[in-house]
Amino acid sequence: MEKIFYEDTHILNFEASVLECIPFENIYRVVLDRTAFFPEEGGQLADTGTLNGLPVLDVRIEKDIIYHHMNTALKVGTKVTGHVDWDRRFDFMQQHSGEHIISGLLHKHYGFTNVGFHLGLTEVTLDFDGSIGMDALRDIETEANQIVFANRPIHCFFPENDELETMEYRSKIEIEGAVRIVEIPGVDVCACCAPHVESTAEIGIIKITGVQSHRGGVRINILCGARALTDYTTKQDSVNALSTLLSAKPELVVDAVKKLQEDGLKQKDMMNHLANQLLQLQIASLPAPQICSNPILFVELSNPIAIRNSVNELTGKYSGYCGIFNGNDQNGYSFIIGSSTLDCRTLATTMREQFGAKGGGTAPMIQGNVKARKEDLIALFNT
Ligand SMILES: [Zn+2]
Missing domain, CATH: 3.10.310.40 (Diaminopimelate Epimerase; Chain A, domain 1)
Structure with missing residues (x-):
């Protein structure tokens, strides 16, 4: 099976032949000779899109065979036209490539290993085996965005076995079949099966939004690209609304709320005093x-x-x-x-x-x- 998403992550429309169409529970699992659909794998959800205009419900990989889950059967031996939803694919690539930069930098500067990764529809979490606070993460975030601005190419390839043996890379675990390497020059080399953007500039902004202690290490939340922009807009709206309510400049709302709290305590004291007098x-x-x-x-x-x-x-x-x-x-x-x-x-x-x-x-x-x-x-x- 030809995986078009490994040749070019920006190819969304493709032609393929139906090799198999297997009834499975109340759906059909369609196998093609080639596909641009990335299946659910490595902590990332599957692509969505259509085959012959019919929705692809899910995409799974088992023993290196990619199954397209469909409501409708497709005839074996016929040609189909596939289309992958770009918005979802690009959003996932922005998050995933951003994750590699953060994980690469934390490995480079602190020796941390990424021990967990979840890329959901609204949340991206990265788990590490070491502890770090928000102050230090701000420096990592700054460096990550400098790498974005530098527009470095992201290189995905399958090295030969002898080359692989001497190569230094993250996620060096026994993987069945060929190991795919994702390299961001000067930042990170990592084994990974997922589609990535072609250069770091495509990621857009990388924002670390949270860090918590997690299983002896930390869990970090990040948002990249359009998600980071949406988050900025939501927070800006919220700060602007607070600014209006408090009649304070946006950068002074925290001071204004502190003063409000102090005033509240003073009023409570005064009320207690008056009530006692009464x-x-x-x-x-x-x-x-x-x-x-x-x-x-x-x-x-x-x-x-x-x-x-x-x-x-x-x-x-x-x-x-x-x-x-x-x-x-x-x-x-x-x-x-x-x-x-x-x-x-x-x-x-x-x-x-x-x-x-x-x-x-x-x-x-x-x-x-x-x-x-x-x-x-x-x-x-x-x-
Ligand atoms: Zn990856």
């Missing part, structure tokens, strides 16, 4: 212990520590149950109830039975949540 005023306006034994207070937004301290303050003055309810009728209340003489758990039982309150605690103090009306809670405290 709590103190409410406590001061409660009826005297001589005429009231079960004081009850309703607040909103106070912090739990202030409420607990206030309940403790009340139990020192009043003999019965002292309760502070935080919230409102609509959303319910969180409560803390204390007493220096009575068992608060008795009240907890009553509140559970009467209002379906949740929570618990000890004899001197209980806390929980309740969905009840303010007036009903006051009535309970009055009895």
Whole structure:
């Protein structure tokens, strides 16, 4: 079988003869004498396109035979016209050639080995057996793009066995059949079966978008060519929207968000302070212990520590149950109830039975949540 994608990755239209058409599950597997369709192999998805205008669903390789998966049978012995989708092919080539440059540079400068590669429709990940951070990767990225700008040719070839034996290249593993070498002069030599762009300039921009620790090494995310441009546009739109919302220049949005966070914390502090002051005023306006034994207070937004301290303050003055309810009728209340003489758990039982309150605690103090009306809670405290 002639693999046209090895002769020229830019040939998309081709003529071929149907050698076999095998029914397989509910599809047909078509074998041709020659094809421009790259099959799913080496971490890269298969090409898509058509044979005689009919869609090729998938392309697989088994024992060096390429199978074109079709919904429709093609007659053995007939000539077919094939067409490979260029957008997908070119996108995959941009990502894959970019991957070789990054892997080549990490091997050259750090001795890292690429131990995993995934080229999906939206994501490209590279796994390495060594650790590196984003700062150092920025230098790798800069060098990778200089190689793009230098427009170096990418050379794919099948060396003779004796030449191969003395050759230094990555991915030196036992491969069945002829070993194909992809060489980017001065950067990388690697065994690889996939189609590549003809020169580095075709890759376009190479962008490293992320790095995480992974199985003792790192997983790096990259985007090349059109994908990098789309990513730039998405991020630019996002920064511009933030810039408008924050009334800050795009390069100053991070500072603006930090200031917003600081302001938020200050406001929260101020609100807590005011709520505590309000709590103190409410406590001061409660009826005297001589005429009231079960004081009850309703607040909103106070912090739990202030409420607990206030309940403790009340139990020192009043003999019965002292309760502070935080919230409102609509959303319910969180409560803390204390007493220096009575068992608060008795009240907890009553509140559970009467209002379906949740929570618990000890004899001197209980806390929980309740969905009840303010007036009903006051009535309970009055009895
Ligand atoms: Zn490769």
